[in-house]
């Protein structure tokens with residue numbers, strides 16, 4: 001991601017923190033002087049000027065990026081962002097954590113650790129979660145008690161506040177691209193001995209346990225497997241260089257494009273979690289054999305553009321189906337019909353691409369980090385204005401309703417075996433020892449953190465004690 005592209009740095013704007021901005025800061029709030037040595041630059045808005053926010057920097061709410069390595073500005077800066085409706089200061093400087101003007105703390109889900117959470121959690125501050133990566137990166141967020149700690153979310157789920165569901169689909173044109181290898185040529189390769197199905201995976205031992213499924217499938221149908229997982233074929237030398245073996249490289253595309261079918265199994269299973277595993281074969285003109293999001297059909301171009309593993313009762317049935325398609329050019333071509341624009345009939349997909357404000361590799365649109373930052377900024381300014389109006393005139397203006405996330409914003413299920421019942425798995429199996437445990441330990445951490453927050457604890461390292469006492473209480477049946 002080219003995060004810095006959105007920055008146009010303007011001359012530093014002067015100092016805020018002069019004079020008493022807030023009264024009533026006490027106790028836990030740090031004095032303003034802690035901030036006076038910070039320098040502020042100003043960024044112009046990617047939406048162009050025009051928001052009506054007249055306030056100088058020293059009156060703006062602050063958004064703190066807790067995970068500084070995702071901070072979508074120059075590292076270490078504090079900057080003014082001018083969003084659609086209002087402006088904020090954004091920083092990754094943790095000195096502002098307990099400051100009254102700090103309205104929201106933004107977290108990157110993959111880096112979020114309960115034992116490093118910003119505590120005590122202040123009542124006037126919201127927490128915002130950005131998590132576009134795999135559910136496997138942090139199962140804490142999949143538990144209801146964990147996700148409810150956040151007020152705003154940007155996740156792959158359509159239910160999140162700022163959904164990133166189609167983040168791996170750059171555009172409609174990406175789908176419409178003509179197949180890298182035409183069907184006649186794919187058939188020639190078949191006759192020359194190429195398998196119908198490609199598997200190329202080097203990240204083994206993942207929560208979706210995909211290799212266990214593929215291992216079973218491979219006993220019923222020929223699969224060429226080039227990655228580290230279940231490898232049965234060497235890559236051609238010219239593709240060994242991994243820098244070309246992943247992206248849009250033409251030689252890579254024409255190599256993988258020879259295959260009629262690509263096994264496309266996500267590393268973690270969750271509704272609406274779809275990655276390049278799904279969209280890239282479609283771009284290349286190959287039919288994905290997909291498992292990942294259970295609701296993937298909601299987003300596909302039409303009802304015959306991918307083969308969904310979960311539609312088949314067994315790997316044997318799936319293999320039979322693939323074999324029939326392999327023998328039937330007309331039926332196979334049916335699966336690539338969406339390459340003709342009029343055959344893309346899924347309005348949800350079309351509208352999703354049309355209505356998202358962020359772009360993928362599109363310089364004319366904001367990236368979704370800056371987009372979410374502005375989403376939070378505008379929401380926080382609305383909330384602050386509503387709180388202020390309420391204080392002025394409580395009879396006329398109600399306090400804004402609390403806003404918090406729930407498990408529909410993430411909510412990924414307990415990892416289950418890729419094939420067969422969990423009881424049939426060897427207790428020493430690596431997957432079994434890793435992922436179900438990780439999922440339940442993440443629940444402990446979520447509960448521990450919720451307890452720290454509820455008890456207004458300042459030291460996040462007390463997490464382990466809280467987890468312990470929750471376990472003890474539970475064992476006593478309370």
Ligand SMILES: *[C@@H]1O[C@H](CO)[C@@H](O)[C@H](O)[C@H]1NC(C)=O
Nearest residue numbers: 026027028029120456457458
């Ligand atoms: C939470 O703890 C801080 C000190 O760490 C204290 O200043 C603050 O008043 C406490 N808040 C509540 C609601 O008890």
Ligand SMILES: *[C@@H]1O[C@H](CO)[C@@H](O)[C@H](O)[C@H]1NC(C)=O
Nearest residue numbers: 302303304305306311334345
């Ligand atoms: C797809 O939808 C069409 C028309 O709605 C229907 O006739 C057809 O049976 C469907 N195909 C599949 C594979 O579900």
Ligand SMILES: *[C@@H]1O[C@H](CO)[C@@H](O)[C@H](O)[C@H]1NC(C)=O
Nearest residue numbers: 148149150151401402403404
């Ligand atoms: C933010 O979420 C927390 C915890 O879930 C909740 O207690 C608080 O009221 C929410 N804040 C706002 C402003 O909605």
Ligand SMILES: *[C@@H]1O[C@H](CO)[C@@H](O)[C@H](O)[C@H]1NC(C)=O
Nearest residue numbers: 159160161405406407408409
């Ligand atoms: C969960 O959040 C979604 C979207 O923010 C909301 O529509 C839904 O009503 C919430 N569900 C519950 C059970 O609160």
